[in-house]
Amino acid sequence: MNISDFLTSIVPFDSAELGDILSCFEKKKFSKNTMLIEQGEICKTLYFIESGIGRSYFLKKDGKEVTQWFFGSGKFMSSVDSFFQQTPSLYYLEIIEDSVVYSISKSKMDELFSKYHKMEHFGRQVSIEMLTKVVNKLNAIQFQTAKERYEYMLEEFPDISHRVALGHIASYLGMTQETLSRIRR
Amino acid sequence: MNISDFLTSIVPFDSAELGDILSCFEKKKFSKNTMLIEQGEICKTLYFIESGIGRSYFLKKDGKEVTQWFFGSGKFMSSVDSFFQQTPSLYYLEIIEDSVVYSISKSKMDELFSKYHKMEHFGRQVSIEMLTKVVNKLNAIQFQTAKERYEYMLEEFPDISHRVALGHIASYLGMTQETLSRIRR
DNA sequence: CTATTCCTTTGACATAAATCAAAAACTAAA
């Protein structure tokens, strides 16, 4: 999904506003396995995925990767708390499929928020939507069996579930890849 | 914590704005065991807890209650997605200790959001803070042992952990009360 | 095209936490 369609689907920006907003974004292409942010860095850029897939993950003490979220087409990708609160990121951000993204810096984003009341509204809407999604995942993880969790995954990320490594999905769902492999069969 | 202190701690409202905003809230007292919202209802009111404690919970298919969140002094309490998106609530909202709360209707809240750019900013900040907290809980639930989860609870809700029923905490942490009882010992 | 590396599946076994059941310890009411 296109970024300007996404913006206007949530808030009715007029064309002047939209032009101004879009001019703050920069279009980029990233190839598979590109790392956007390392754990511990402060996230200074917000990304919008036009096409492709990204994920956030962190390393457990034992060195195992744990996927925290997937970002598909039409979604903003960042380490939310690191970007908005300028604290060290708990996660790595990685592009896992060749992607076209739009990026914007924290300072530009803040300018837009203070320049346009509508933009602030947009930001709030997107945050609440994300909050709802995280709560859904939490409920799935907390109260469902491994099998039901996989079904949640298929619903939440229908376009992504079959394009990423099994191990990434397993850790996202809080189970081992052996367990997920057995469930899929 | 007082509501006007809370508002100004996040956004520097001037006294006229603050007065206008506060006039939209209504102060109420609720006693223990009051139900504010039932599962399935659309949440039309947002609450701010000045003192006391509330919780949200839902019923699993087998009829067991599962605590979803605790709301202590200085926090907004609602069924977030139901309130902001006006969809049926997945949760019950219950006051579990005699409380003093400020309530505001969805329509008044929306008026404030559109009247004051600063209020929209406030809303975004609060949403992001909540998002961060839910992500923290998610990480605790997903990757930590029962014991570590209890330690997370003590950190996140230091003032609440010793005031609510063990069963409520156990279900919040995604474990049985027997397990929590064994951990505490 | 072939070799190396990575990813997925399968099997055997271990374990944290759930379940079931009942006793003990609080709380609140009469």
Added chain:
DNA sequence: TTTAGTTTTTGATTTATGTCAAAGGAATAG
């Protein structure tokens, strides 16, 4: 204070999922 109700603790057993180990398949680079 006695009674009834609720909440917490303790014990015995079960179970879903994790861990460890190895083999089979796919993908990628040279």
